Amino acid sequence: MDTSICSIDGMEGILRYRGIEVEQLEQMPYDAVSYLLIYGKIPAPQELEAYSRKLREERYINREILNVLKVCNYGTEALDSLRTAVCCSAHMDEEKDDSSMEANMNKSIRLVAKFPTLVAAVHRYKTGKFLIAPDEKLSHGANFLYMLRGTVPSAIEAEAIEKDFILSAEHELNPSTFSLRITASTMADIYSAVITGLCTLKGPLHGGARKGVMDMLDEVASHENAEQYVLDKFSRKEKVMGFGHRVYKTCDPRAKLFKDIAKKLADDHGDTQWYDLAERLEQVMYREFMQNKGRPIYPNVDFYSAVVYKYLEIPPELATSVFAAGRVSGWVSHYFEQYSHNRVIRPRANYI
Known part of the structure; x- marks a missing residue:
């Protein structure tokens, strides 16, 4: 199916909306990105003002x-x-x-x-x-x-x-x-x-995965528990929520950006509990996949976005x-x- 809206390079970890990499779009207001998606172009100032209104x-x-x-x-x-x-x-x-x-x-x-x-x-x-x-x-x-x-x-x-x-x-x-x-x-x-x-x-294999990650963070609760949690999941051959993607063979570019946002919120709130926990889960997952499967695994968009939601006080059922x-x-x-x-x-x- 042909589309001019979005393109993904799963091997290089590149995501573009209308030909523009998401790292650039992240610096814009949502209204401007929404306009770009719907109308197919970056809005001029007067166009953005009218659309936002x-x-x-x-x-x-x-x-x-x-x-x-x-x-x-x-x-x-x-x-x-x-x-x-x-x-x-x-x-x-x-x-x-x-x-x-x-x-x-x-x-x-x-x-x-x-x-x-x-x-x-x-x-x-x-x-x-x-x-x-x-x-x-x-x-x-x-x-x-x-x-x-x-x-x-x-x-x-x-x-x-x-x-x-x-x-x-x-x-x-x-x-x-x-x-x-x-x-x-x-x-x-x-x-x-x-x-x-x-x-x-x-x-739960699509948008509901974000709620699954939030539930997992609540279950693990502390970065000290992260390693044992992952090892127990491995021993039972169970999935750890928020890792891997059907399209990306490297790190999901959105996950990198969400990780940066989560760090800013953790520092701003003076509470790094959820960020530290997520980072430890990421480290252990990477290590275990390399040791057991000979390849790395990376967080997907749901992983650090769930951390962001924790800091923004968004409950799991709303994710x-x-x-x-x-x-x-x-x-x-x-x-x-x-x-x-x-x-x-x-x-x-x-x-x-």
């Missing part, structure tokens, strides 16, 4: 959707509630029956803008707290943490969540994006396609939904690309 205006969600969220089953993973909220948003979108390019672009902006608000609302309802309205003065990431936690984040925390959204935004034909493109190829609407992506993202809040820009980009030269995706099976 639209996103900030569309952050709000109506009372009917909030009422639906109130009755969701909060004993389940938060992504279930987010999926329900997106379904309801489709019903209430004033352009739901308009499939023109202009209407679809408006719907894509609403989705990007509202995902953080919906995720924060799910968490606030689940924990019995009052909802916090969006603050249009704050950036995309900072506003999310504000709605989630009830306090304006520090500059380093705001930078961390912006970078998290950027590094989560796009990754070529990963399972959720591919499933979304299959839905789009049937000429289904943009909400249906995004809901498909959400359903696929939930799996996949926060991932989705960043990924939605990539999803809608692929929706538009599929529509632009569509042919229904219908692979054949090999009968045995």
Whole structure:
């Protein structure tokens, strides 16, 4: 499948959005990267200002959707509630029956803008707290943490969540994006396609892996326990969450960037517990793979992003939904690309 949105060099560990390496994009605001993915170019200052203004205006969600969220089953993973909220948003979108390019672009902006608000609302309802309205003065990431936690984040925390959204935004034909493109190829609407992506993202072998790493960090608890934890996993031939990747044969470039972010947060908070634990797990895993399998293994995107979430006070059950809040820009980009030269995706099976 041809695409101009993203490219991955798995041998060299290079990830590019629209031909630009992710290390460069990490220095931009999320709004600019979102614009790049959707429109295919770096925005000029006036274009970015107009796009950011639209996103900030569309952050709000109506009372009917909030009422639906109130009755969701909060004993389940938060992504279930987010999926329900997106379904309801489709019903209430004033352009739901308009499939023109202009209407679809408006719907894509609403989705990007509202995902953080919906995720924060799910968490606030689940924990019995009052909802916090969006603050249009704050950036995309900072506003999310504000709605989630009830306090304006520090500059380093705001930078961390912006970078998290950027590094989560796009990754070529990963399972959720591919499933979304299959839905789009049937000429289904943009909400249906995004809901498909959400359903696929939930799996523990995809977006749900981030929650798995967070649970593992809680289980190990201290860097002193890391070596024995890995050795026990090896003896039972069990997987250690957050390591290895189907595409990258070297270190995932996003993992390197997330490690840097995690270190900044650890130093800023004056608490290196989670960073030290993760680094020790990384060291032991590398050593054991070299000794037992004759090859190294590296952390993937979920490993140090889970450490970042620990420092940002994002609970494990919310991890996949926060991932989705960043990924939605990539999803809608692929929706538009599929529509632009569509042919229904219908692979054949090999009968045995």
